[in-house]
Amino acid sequence: MNVDVPPARSLDVVERDANTMTLSLGPQHPSTHGVLQVVVEVSGEVIERADMEIGYLHTGIEKSAENLFWTQAQTVLERMDYLNPIGNAFCYVLAAEKLLGITDKIPPRAQQIRVLGAELTRISSHCVWLGTHGIDLGAISAFWYAFNIREKILDVIESFGGARMHPNYLRIGGVNGDVPDGLLEQLDALIKEFPGRMGELRKLLQNNPIWRDRTIDIGTISAEEAVGWSLTGPTLRGSGIAYDVRKAFPYSGYETYEFDVPVRNEGDAYARFLVRLDEMDESMRIVQQARARLAEPGPVVIDDPKIVAPPKETIALSMEALIHHFKIVSEGFRVPPGDVYQSIEGPRGEMGYYLVSNGNNRPYRVRTRPPSLYNLQCLKQIAIGHLIADMVVMIGSLDPVFGEVDR
Amino acid sequence: MPSSQTPSIAGYALDPTTVRPPLSDAEILRISPDELRETLVRLREEGCSMLLDVGGVDYLARVPRFDVVYHLLALPTAPASVAEVGTPRRVRVLVGVPGDHPHVPSVSDLWRSADWAEREVYDLFGIVFDGHPDLRRIQLPDEWEGHPLRKDYPLRGPAREATPRPSFALKSNVPAGAPPSGKVAEALRQQIARARGEEQ
Numbered sequence: 001m002n003v004d005v006p007p008a009r010s011l012d013v014v015e016r017d018a019n020t021m022t023l024s025l026g027p028q029h030p031s032t033h034g035v036l037q038v039v040v041e042v043s044g045e046v047i048e049r050a051d052m053e054i055g056y057l058h059t060g061i062e063k064s065a066e067n068l069f070w071t072q073a074q075t076v077l078e079r080m081d082y083l084n085p086i087g088n089a090f091c092y093v094l095a096a097e098k099l100l101g102i103t104d105k106i107p108p109r110a111q112q113i114r115v116l117g118a119e120l121t122r123i124s125s126h127c128v129w130l131g132t133h134g135i136d137l138g139a140i141s142a143f144w145y146a147f148n149i150r151e152k153i154l155d156v157i158e159s160f161g162g163a164r165m166h167p168n169y170l171r172i173g174g175v176n177g178d179v180p181d182g183l184l185e186q187l188d189a190l191i192k193e194f195p196g197r198m199g200e201l202r203k204l205l206q207n208n209p210i211w212r213d214r215t216i217d218i219g220t221i222s223a224e225e226a227v228g229w230s231l232t233g234p235t236l237r238g239s240g241i242a243y244d245v246r247k248a249f250p251y252s253g254y255e256t257y258e259f260d261v262p263v264r265n266e267g268d269a270y271a272r273f274l275v276r277l278d279e280m281d282e283s284m285r286i287v288q289q290a291r292a293r294l295a296e297p298g299p300v301v302i303d304d305p306k307i308v309a310p311p312k313e314t315i316a317l318s319m320e321a322l323i324h325h326f327k328i329v330s331e332g333f334r335v336p337p338g339d340v341y342q343s344i345e346g347p348r349g350e351m352g353y354y355l356v357s358n359g360n361n362r363p364y365r366v367r368t369r370p371p372s373l374y375n376l377q378c379l380k381q382i383a384i385g386h387l388i389a390d391m392v393v394m395i396g397s398l399d400p401v402f403g404e405v406d407r
Numbered sequence: 408m409p410s411s412q413t414p415s416i417a418g419y420a421l422d423p424t425t426v427r428p429p430l431s432d433a434e435i436l437r438i439s440p441d442e443l444r445e446t447l448v449r450l451r452e453e454g455c456s457m458l459l460d461v462g463g464v465d466y467l468a469r470v471p472r473f474d475v476v477y478h479l480l481a482l483p484t485a486p487a488s489v490a491e492v493g494t495p496r497r498v499r500v501l502v503g504v505p506g507d508h509p510h511v512p513s514v515s516d517l518w519r520s521a522d523w524a525e526r527e528v529y530d531l532f533g534i535v536f537d538g539h540p541d542l543r544r545i546q547l548p549d550e551w552e553g554h555p556l557r558k559d560y561p562l563r564g565p566a567r568e569a570t571p572r573p574s575f576a577l578k579s580n581v582p583a584g585a586p587p588s589g590k591v592a593e594a595l596r597q598q599i600a601r602a603r604g605e606e607q
Contacts, residue, residue, distance in 0.1 A: 055546040062531075063555055067562055098430055224484040227456045230520035240486025247489050261489050340430050341478060341499060354462055354476060367462035369478070377523050406546060 019043050025391060027056055033132060033395060034402030038379070042388055050383040050391075052376070057406035065366040069332030070096055070172060073363055078166050080368065081404040083125040086117040086161070087346045089170040094251055095342035095353040096172045096363075099335050102302055109298040110174035111252040116187075116290040117161065117169065118344070119283040124153040125347035126276050130201065133273075133396035137214050142204050149197050156186055173308040174301030179294065187291045194284050202277065215270040219382040219394035222267055229378040232371050233349025234279060235398060238272035240265040245345040257286050269397035276399075307333050332361040348372050348399055368407060372400040433478070433497035440511045443502050447477065447514055455479035455498055458514070461524035463532040467558040472506030473534055477514075504534055513539040531556040 020043045027037040035056035041049040061080055065073035077092050078085040097103050127150035134142030154164040160179040161167025169176050205211045221231070226239040236243055244261045246254040262278030264271035301308045305324040314321040327333075337359040343352035349371030356365035375398045383394055438446050459478040466472060481496040504511055513536035515521040525536040526545040533554035536542055544551060553560050 055544075055548075058546040060555055063560075063562070098432065223486050227482050227484050228519050230457055230459060230518065232459075241482060241492065242487060242489040243482055243492045243495070244489065248492060248494050263486075263488070265486050338430065341432050341497075350459065352460060352478070354460070354478070356464055365464045367460075367464070367476070369460040369462075373523060373527075374520050377520060381519075 020048060023388070027053070033400055034405075036376075036395070036400070036402060036405075038383075038391065038395075040383070040388065040391065045387045045389070047383050047386055047388060047391065050380055052379060054373075054376075054402070055406050057402045059407065061407045062366050062368065066363055069361055070335055070363060071328075071332060073366060074170070074172075075166075075168055077366070077368070078168060079403060080370070080407055081346065081348070081351070081372070081401050082165070083128050083401055084121050084346050084348070084351075085166045085168075086114075086121040086157070086170065087344060087351060089168065090114055090118050090252075091342060091344040091346075091351050091353050092355075092366075093170050093172045094344065095340050095355045096335065098340045098342055099338055099355060099357050100172070100307065101336070102173060102304070102307070105302045105304075106174060106252075107299045107302065108253070109178075109294070109296070110300045112290050112293045113160070113175050113179060113300065114170060114252055115254065115257070116287060116294070117157065117167075119286045119290070120153050120157055122283045122347045123280050123287075124150045124157070126280050127153070129276065129347075129396075129399045130205075130273075133399075134205065136392040136396045137211065139205065139208070139211065142201065145197065145201050145204060149194070149201075152190055152193070156183070156190055159183055159186060171301065171308060173304065174299075178297075178300050184291060184294060187287070191284065191288055191291065195281075198277070198281060198284075206274070206277070212270065214390070214393055215273060215397070216266075216268060218269045218386060218390050219397055220266070220268045221378060221382050225381065226267070226378070229381070230374040231349070231378060232374070233346065234272055234275045235349065235375045235378075237261065237263050238275045239267040245343050245350050249343065251342075251344060257289050259283075259285050269393050272397045272399075334359060334361050335363075343369065346371055348401065348404075349375060368404075370404040370407065372398075372402075372404045376400040376405055433499040436498065436500045438500060438502055440502055440504060443500075444512050444514065446500060447479075447517060450479055450498055450500075451517060454481040455496065456484050457482050458518040458520055458524070461521060461528055463528045463534060463556065465532060465556065465558045470505070471503035473504040473509060473532060475502045475504055475511055475528060475534060476500070477502070509534040510537055511535070512537050513542075515539050530554070533557065 020041050023040050023042055025038040025040065027035045037053040037056075039051050039053065040047050061076050064076050068076065074089050074092055078088050081088050094103070097106065127146040131143035131146035131150075134140070134146070157167060158164045160183050161169035221229070221239055223239045223241050226236050226241065231239070232243065240263060242261045242263045245251075247261055259282045262275045262282065264275055305320070309325045309328045310318070310321040315325050335357040337357050339354065339356045341352060341354045343350045345351075350369065351371055352369030354365070354367040354369070355363055358364040379394060379398065383391060386394065436446065457480040459480050460476075462476045464474040464476065466474065477500040479498040479500065483491060502511060509532075511534060513521065513525055515525060515536070516538070522539075522541070523545060525539055526542060528534050529536060529542055530544040530546050531554055543549065547555070
């Protein structure tokens with residue numbers, strides 16, 4: 001008996017198993033840590049496929065930076081990874097200094113202040129990560145403890161940088177002004193209080209059975225896969241590879257500081273959590289050493305009026321100082337042509353800048369290597385086979401910052 | 408009037424990366440798109456296991472017009488201590504891509520991370536990665552026109568483009584030697600002509 005064969009379905013209808021369902025998480029959901037849309041295909045509650053849509057925060061920062069003076073560009077670049085403003089600026093000024101050929105001339109005190117700022121920022125960034133990750137998993141109290149530490153750190157950053165969130169304190173050639181009187185005492189108080197606060201946090205979460213149940217064996221990624229996905233930072237070190245830019249390619253005198261690189265081999269969300277907690281302790285060790293070195297006074301910018309404007313007081317007394325001030329404010333300075341790649345260890349991994357100068361007073365090309373973009377991408381693999389409730393755990397454990405992913 | 412700080416632009420405006428000995432931040436390879444896959448496969452076999460980043464640069468007046476820049480890093484692929492990682496080898500591969508045929512073979516089958524990286528270069532520079540399984544825009548909406556990080560893409564949108572801007576504000580976007588253009592330059596030119604006419 002002949003039966004009419006129904007016409008083939010048009011290609012835009014996705015062939016799908018009748019048991020699966022497509023769900024959209026975000027982009028407006030607090031647990032997506034910004035504006036991220038994850039489209040998951042689930043069978044029951046098990047994720048079979050995950051894809052992501054990013055770009056909701058794209059503001060063309062790279063394009064803006066290419067049309068600003070070398071010093072002005074730093075201001076917009078600081079806003080990319082908004083939890084790590086000093087780190088962004090740090091990487092950018094190091095790259096620009098390489099192009100200018102003044103890397104060796106940066107005064108040691110300026111390098112110490114930069115290291116101090118970068119490590120304090122790393123701790124405060126991890127505090128935000130821990131607090132929000134905790135909220136995602138229903139551990140509300142961890143948020144208050146973590147933000148308590150963060151507030152104290154932001155107070156210190158404010159007192160030497162001038163602002164809590166985006167101090168714009170680093171300069172090509174040094175830092176903007178010496179640290180104020182009383183900073184060392186403030187740091188001493190922070191250093192004294194910190195271990196106790198961290199102890200509270202650890203007590204709350206580290207051996208908490210609910211926390212362990214929800215993070216152990218979730219989002220596991222092996223070392224080989226982690227390298228294939230270009231993961232860096234705590235996400236890579238949670239999978240066993242102790243790659244830390246501070247150790248592998250030391251900058252700003254990191255080779256003279258004593259610290260360890262925490263590593264775990266498990267590769268799951270709990271391993272990444274432990275690596276970040278240990279990193280906060282290690283960062284505090286570096287802060288202590290930097291604080292000890294800051295007791296010695298010294299210059300904080302290079303002595304080159306073509307790059308760093310002379311002190312404001314001198315412009316009433318010296319004509320040259322006035323001219324240099326005018327030149328730097330009105331047309332910036334020129335950077336010799338060439339290209340350079342510089343990276344630092346940010347809180348989320350290897351943050352890199354590829355700068356091209358054509359000899360002008362503006363960068364010709366500013367390419368950022370955003371660690372969050374690469375770290376986030378591996379979610380496509382690690383989510384498969386987990387329950388949909390674990391999606392927020394996995395996103396949180398990768399610690400993406402969307403200002404940086406989308407730029 | 409050029410100040411003492413003004414460098415002579417003639418020599419390196421087209422490709423600033425070739426004017427002086429490269430800074431010793433990585434090994435640098437300069438290749439054509441045809442050699443790309445072969446080179447990257449060889450580097451990968453030599454141990455450059457991580458594709459750190461893929462970026463683009465638009466040199467506008469240069470031939471070939473674009474550079475696609477691959478940053479590679481030689482990391483172990485099994486758990487390793489700080490001493491075992493040591494100072495890994497860094498390689499930077501610069502691929503010159505012609506402006507009239509911006510095509511590069513994709514390496515997304517070699518490194519999974521190349522997926523988003525190549526999509527971003529495609530989105531912002533309009534360079535097509537042949538063989539990429541899912542080459543869509545990633546940062547901008549699908550219906551967006553143009554590729555913003557190209558140097559001939561305007562800095563401001565059409566609504567605000569009418570605002571006259573002093574020509575120095577756009578200096579870095581204009582290739583060296585191009586005559587000043589725009590409303591301000593035109594007004595100045597007319598003013599000068601008028602002044603000369605009155606004198607004569």
